[in-house]
Amino acid sequence: MADEKGFTLWFTGLSGAGKTTISEIVERELRARGSRVEVLDGDVVRENLSKGLGFSKEDRDTNIRRIAFVADLLSRNGVPVITAAISPYREIRDEARETMGDRFIEVFVKASVEVCAERDVKGLYEKAFKGEIKEFTGVSDPYEPPLNPELTLDTEHDSAEEDAAKILSLLEERQLIPAGQPA
Amino acid sequence: MADEKGFTLWFTGLSGAGKTTISEIVERELRARGSRVEVLDGDVVRENLSKGLGFSKEDRDTNIRRIAFVADLLSRNGVPVITAAISPYREIRDEARETMGDRFIEVFVKASVEVCAERDVKGLYEKAFKGEIKEFTGVSDPYEPPLNPELTLDTEHDSAEEDAAKILSLLEERQLIPAGQPA
Numbered sequence: 001m002a003d004e005k006g007f008t009l010w011f012t013g014l015s016g017a018g019k020t021t022i023s024e025i026v027e028r029e030l031r032a033r034g035s036r037v038e039v040l041d042g043d044v045v046r047e048n049l050s051k052g053l054g055f056s057k058e059d060r061d062t063n064i065r066r067i068a069f070v071a072d073l074l075s076r077n078g079v080p081v082i083t084a085a086i087s088p089y090r091e092i093r094d095e096a097r098e099t100m101g102d103r104f105i106e107v108f109v110k111a112s113v114e115v116c117a118e119r120d121v122k123g124l125y126e127k128a129f130k131g132e133i134k135e136f137t138g139v140s141d142p143y144e145p146p147l148n149p150e151l152t153l154d155t156e157h158d159s160a161e162e163d164a165a166k167i168l169s170l171l172e173e174r175q176l177i178p179a180g181q182p183a
Numbered sequence: 184m185a186d187e188k189g190f191t192l193w194f195t196g197l198s199g200a201g202k203t204t205i206s207e208i209v210e211r212e213l214r215a216r217g218s219r220v221e222v223l224d225g226d227v228v229r230e231n232l233s234k235g236l237g238f239s240k241e242d243r244d245t246n247i248r249r250i251a252f253v254a255d256l257l258s259r260n261g262v263p264v265i266t267a268a269i270s271p272y273r274e275i276r277d278e279a280r281e282t283m284g285d286r287f288i289e290v291f292v293k294a295s296v297e298v299c300a301e302r303d304v305k306g307l308y309e310k311a312f313k314g315e316i317k318e319f320t321g322v323s324d325p326y327e328p329p330l331n332p333e334l335t336l337d338t339e340h341d342s343a344e345e346d347a348a349k350i351l352s353l354l355e356e357r358q359l360i361p362a363g364q365p366a
Contacts, residue, residue: 036260048252049232051245062234069231070253077219079260 004035005176006075008100009082009167012093012146013109014138015124016116018155018163019084022109025164026082035177038074040067042085055135061092068096075103080176088137090144107167108149113138115156187218188359189258191283192265192350195276195329196292197321198307199299201338201346202267205292208347209265218360221257223250225268238318244275251279258286263359271320273327289332290350296321298339 009026011019023039030037046053049066053059064087071081087093097104116138117125128136135141146152151170153163171177192209194202206222213220229236232249236242247270254264270276280287299321300308311319318324329335334353336346354360 038256038260049249052235066232070256073221073253074256074260074262077221077257077260077262079257079262 004078006078007103007176008071008075009105011084011107011109012087014116016119016121017109017111019109021160022163023082023084037080040083064092072099086137088143106149108146108152111155187261189261190286190359191254191258193289194267194292195270197299199302199304200292200294202292204343205346206265206267220263223266247275255282269320271326291329291332291335294338
């Protein structure tokens with residue numbers, strides 16, 4: 001796509017809040033509209049950029065800074081990016097915001113620990129509650145919700161499709177993507 | 184620039200062979216022609232993607248794999264990339280080649296250890312010869328030259344400007360960049 005505008009949809013939220021599910025719908029829709037997009041999912045990044053890092057504050061910060069470094073490289077060259085890591089610390093997200101300026105769109109994928117634990121997509125919360133996983137965000141490690149995100153998605157009440165639609169509307173409003181065709 | 188073709192100029196060569204110097208000239212010239220380009224220099228990458236990694240074979244391989252991951256993300260989205268890390272091991276360079284296919288252009292920046300040591304841009308060879316730096320490529324750590332690089336630059340005999348011109352000619356031949364204006 002010619003002269004596409006780069007941006008970074010920076011998802012943040014607990015494990016199981018819906019980051020990956022929503023990012024997959026947005027990715028599919030953007031591609032259907034002829035847009036490029038790269039998804040830097042938490043797991044993909046841990047495998048390719050951050051193997052060996054743990055979950056201490058320092059290691060989490062390093063991991064998030066690397067994601068921001070790559071998201072900045074892509075988005076400043078016109079590539080839309082979705083990052084879908086927990087990114088629990090406000091300070092490091094704000095650092096990413098500062099690097100990317102108005103290309104940075106923070107999306108708070110919101111759901112309570114209780115609801116995420118009920119979903120328990122990967123069976124992780126049960127282990128975390130039992131103490132079998134240490135430093136688990138929302139259980140034994142902090143999560144700092146954004147104070148002024150560009151978008152808050154209430155995944156306890158909205159479907160993933162509704163949330164994806166909200167993101168696409170925001171991108172259209174900001175003229176970062178072409179308007180969708182009426183169905 | 185609309186619909187630019189992505190590629191990765193993968194420089195490989197000893198410390199002091201001329202990778203950074205030549206990459207800077209190519210970068211300047213590409214920008215002058217209205218092309219985008221991102222340079223993933225060895226030092227930049229060590230700072231932003233690989234802090235904490237050392238110079239064992241394993242750590243070097245990890246470092247190079249990360250560079251390849253990012254170069255692939257950029258180049259498959261139409262962004263020209265220059266990587267300028269030593270990348271001493273053939274196997275890992277070939278892995279990057281496999282990932283990027285015909286977007287991968289290996290540029291052997293060739294100079295002997297003796298010539299690099301005479302230049303000794305950063306004063307590193309002296310320390311390496313004295314044993315003050317361990318695992319120094321070409322002195323106390325292996326360097327495996329490419330067997331079939333797309334381009335070999337003889338920086339012992341050519342100037343950095345001449346070498347940069349060779350790279351630009353190759354990119355023009357392959358229609359990866361627009362032809363330059365006659366001076």
